[in-house]
Amino acid sequence: MSEQLDLRFLYRKLRQIRRVEEEIARIYPSDKIKSPVHLSIGQESVSVGVCSALRDDDVVAATYRGHAAYIAKGGSLSRMFAELYGKVTGCGTGKGGSMHLVGMDKYILGSSAVVGTTIPISIGYALALKREGSGRVVASFFGDGATEEGVFYESLNFAALHRLPILFVCENNAYAIHSPLKKRWASTQLCERVRTYGIPAISIADSDVLEIRQWASEAIAGLRRSETGPAFLECHTYRWREHVGPNEDYQSGYRSIAELQNWKEKDQVEAIGVRLLPSERAEIDAEIDAEIAAAVDFAESSPFPGPEEVLTHVYAS
Amino acid sequence: MYTPANGQRSLRYVDALREATIQEMERDKSVFLFGLDVDDHKGIQGSTIGLQDRFGPERVFGTPLSEDAMTGVAIGAAMAGMRPIHVHIRMDFVLLCMNQLVNMAAKAHYMYGGQVRVPIVIRCMIGKSWGQGAQHSQALHSMFMHVPGLKVVMPSNAHDAKGCLIAAIRDDNPVLFIEHRLLYSTECYVPEEPYTVEMGRARICASGTDITLVGISNMVMECLRARDLLSEVGISAEVIDPISLAPLDIDAILNSVNRTGGLLVVDCAWTNCGASAEILARISESPKLHGPVQMERMGFAFSPCPPSPPLEQAFYPDPSKIAAKVHSMVRPLDREWSPDPEKTILSHELQFRGPF
Numbered sequence: 148m149s150e151q152l153d154l155r156f157l158y159r160k161l162r163q164i165r166r167v168e169e170e171i172a173r174i175y176p177s178d179k180i181k182s183p184v185h186l187s188i189g190q191e192s193v194s195v196g197v198c199s200a201l202r203d204d205d206v207v208a209a210t211y212r213g214h215a216a217y218i219a220k221g222g223s224l225s226r227m228f229a230e231l232y233g234k235v236t237g238c239g240t241g242k243g244g245s246m247h248l249v250g251m252d253k254y255i256l257g258s259s260a261v262v263g264t265t266i267p268i269s270i271g272y273a274l275a276l277k278r279e280g281s282g283r284v285v286a287s288f289f290g291d292g293a294t295e296e297g298v299f300y301e302s303l304n305f306a307a308l309h310r311l312p313i314l315f316v317c318e319n320n321a322y323a324i325h326s327p328l329k330k331r332w333a334s335t336q337l338c339e340r341v342r343t344y345g346i347p348a349i350s351i352a353d354s355d356v357l358e359i360r361q362w363a364s365e366a367i368a369g370l371r372r373s374e375t376g377p378a379f380l381e382c383h384t385y386r387w388r389e390h391v392g393p394n395e396d397y398q399s400g401y402r403s404i405a406e407l408q409n410w411k412e413k414d415q416v417e418a419i420g421v422r423l424l425p426s427e428r429a430e431i432d433a434e435i436d437a438e439i440a441a442a443v444d445f446a447e448s449s450p451f452p453g454p455e456e457v458l459t460h461v462y463a464s
Numbered sequence: 465m466y467t468p469a470n471g472q473r474s475l476r477y478v479d480a481l482r483e484a485t486i487q488e489m490e491r492d493k494s495v496f497l498f499g500l501d502v503d504d505h506k507g508i509q510g511s512t513i514g515l516q517d518r519f520g521p522e523r524v525f526g527t528p529l530s531e532d533a534m535t536g537v538a539i540g541a542a543m544a545g546m547r548p549i550h551v552h553i554r555m556d557f558v559l560l561c562m563n564q565l566v567n568m569a570a571k572a573h574y575m576y577g578g579q580v581r582v583p584i585v586i587r588c589m590i591g592k593s594w595g596q597g598a599q600h601s602q603a604l605h606s607m608f609m610h611v612p613g614l615k616v617v618m619p620s621n622a623h624d625a626k627g628c629l630i631a632a633i634r635d636d637n638p639v640l641f642i643e644h645r646l647l648y649s650t651e652c653y654v655p656e657e658p659y660t661v662e663m664g665r666a667r668i669c670a671s672g673t674d675i676t677l678v679g680i681s682n683m684v685m686e687c688l689r690a691r692d693l694l695s696e697v698g699i700s701a702e703v704i705d706p707i708s709l710a711p712l713d714i715d716a717i718l719n720s721v722n723r724t725g726g727l728l729v730v731d732c733a734w735t736n737c738g739a740s741a742e743i744l745a746r747i748s749e750s751p752k753l754h755g756p757v758q759m760e761r762m763g764f765a766f767s768p769c770p771p772s773p774p775l776e777q778a779f780y781p782d783p784s785k786i787a788a789k790v791h792s793m794v795r796p797l798d799r800e801w802s803p804d805p806e807k808t809i810l811s812h813e814l815q816f817r818g819p820f
Contacts, residue, residue, distance in 0.1 A: 237577070238576075238577060238579075239576055239577040239579075240577035240578065242574055242575050242576075242577055243575045243576060243577060247575045247576065249576040249577070249579050249580070250579075251576075251579040251580060256540075256543065256580075257572060257575065257576040257579070257580065259567065259568065261567050264563060264564065264567060264568055265536075266533075266536065267532070267533035267534070267535070267536020267537055267539075267540065267564065268536045268537075268539050268540035268543070268568060269540055270533070270536070270537055270540060271536055271537035271538060271539055271540020271541040271542070271543070271544070271548075272540040272541065272543060272544045273540070274537060274540070274541050275540070275541045275544030275546050276544065278522060297532065298532045298533050298536065298563075301528070301530030301532060301533030301534075302530075302533045302536070304528055304530065305527070305528060305530060305533055305534070305537065308528070459578075460573055460577065460578045461573075461574055461612050461613055462573070462613065462636075462637050463573045463578070463581045463582075463583075463636035463637050464636065
């Protein structure tokens with residue numbers, strides 16, 4: 148891929164996530180989306196950087212703030228919007244909601260609303276891939292808060308012990324709901340903690356999408372050769388909107404607008420966008436807006452599940 | 465029940481578990497077995513012994529003491545198409561797995577719109593006696609019965625242990641497979657070929673006309689002994705083993721109650737909010753129930769399990785207490801009666817010695 152084509156690809160993904168989230172925020176006051184949304188605005192580059200280093204048959208696991216990973220891995224926008232609307236055509240047939248997006252056709256494992264829960268599930272999937280032996284890998288996304296859960300350390304240990312093909316990706320946005328790191332971490336040396344398990348760990352400060360992809364690609368190449376165990380990326384990033392919901396919350400006092408401004412200057416949608424010709428960019432923007440409009444139309448015009456659906460899929464048969 | 469006829473093979477419960485595992489692992493390459501010490505020299509009281517030599521360390525392996533993450537590993541591997549069996553030597557440890565079992569295993573098929581399946585078997589063992597104490601003795605099946613998406617089976621004999629384990633491994637849902645330590649040495653007829661014992665189908669272990677006894681797990685054995693003692697005073701008790709609690713074959717119990725007119729549920733657990741409460745509630749609210757029926761239940765004393773022998777004896781139901789309770793239900797106007805204590809002791813319980 149030429150450099151320009153590559154930038155177009157990255158911009159398209161970054162912009163797609165940004166615009167989907169903005170569209171959700173626009174629709175939200177209408178109450179058509181009755182699902183708690185944890186928007187990825189500001190954090191797009193982590194998912195795009197990592198997923199652009201993956202093959203189609205690689206696997207991702209994400210969190211309740213998982214729209215970015217779902218889209219970056221190629222999840223259907225129509226089925227995503229339909230899920231947010233609670234429609235039967237949604238990726239979870241209206242039984243998951245925003246926090247439980249899934250797309251097994253694209254190897255997107257279902258996300259969880261309970262912090263840290265998908266980490267061991269992704270290592271279980273990685274165990275199966277290692278037994279399969281075809282070089283596939285798992286990228287497991289989670290937030291800084293998840294690294295405070297005991298299961299995180301249990302999972303690191305097991306993945307390292309069994310040399311599993313998994314890339315751990317910590318999206319460190321510095322807040323667990325409204326609690327800043329300094330109230331939660333005795334030490335900020337997350338990568339040092341991880342390295343004690345023999346897992347190589349890199350911290351990326353500015354959420355630069357090219358840098359994230361470069362480190363992810365190197366780590367994944369090692370995982371595919373099965374020479375090493377797991378690898379770990381800590382990507383510093385920033386959530387622009389409130390923890391849950393469509394709005395900003397800088398008036399509430401737990402964080403400052405200056406902090407946001409600092410991160411907005413590093414905005415990766417813009418950083419990659421300015422490297423395209425204005426006409427190229429406009430063309431991509433228009434395509435994305437058309438795609439999103441079609442996805443919203445699909446959601447609006449899809450039927451709700453019938454009440455009898457409440458009891459289907461409780462058990463697999 | 466399943467007393468071996470001439471030439472039929474008798475097998476212990478523990479060996480039936482092992483045989484079921486071997487046969488399924490030979491049949492299906494996606495089955496694997498893991499858990500703390502499944503690969504050690506004791507092999508979970510013998511139920512997993514030698515399996516690592518037979519199937520290799522990729523399919524049979526011990527784990528770190530990370531029950532929470534290991535449950536997630538089972539779920540993730542299952543989503544990728546494998547069929548893990550995760551073993552806990554005590555059910556008390558499954559409390560460390562609750563987030564994964566309740567929030568993910570039970571719900572994944574539903575909340576992901578049928579896109580994934582979680583065919584996992586969680587083998588765990590209830591301990592009893594010889595001072596097991598408060599954290600090596602709990603029977604927490606009702607916690608799992610409460611949650612849609614989970615199946616709960618509690619085989620009471622070697623025949624069902626094998627058939628239920630094979631059924632559980634082949635099932636596409638998460639199954640809590642709950643064993644009882646004191647049943648491990650019990651023997652009965654167990655066919656050599658693989659077979660399944662279907663979940664959701666109760667069994668009448670012994671028929672009777674005066675009252676229906678529903679026993680859960682090892683309480684089936686205790687109810688059967690109580691039945692023998694009661695027959696000496698002319699009371700005829702029917703004993704039902706639900707085998708699986710989720711799904712629960714309430715119709716089999718209801719039909720029996722409609723014949724006998726009485727019901728006593730004996731659980732190897734606490735009664736409040738328990739399996740016994742659920743069974744009584746479902747019978748009570750059934751429109752198919754004929755007439756007024758006397759219903760009671762028995763279970764653990766409402767305390768943690770104490771290790772001191774006299775306290776332990778006061779804590780558990782036993783055949784004597786069951787028989788006395790039945791007598792008071794069936795013949796409420798008679799003087800209180802309880803059987804000769806010498807006759808109430810179960811041989812397999814007598815065999816059991818510590819430490820584990």
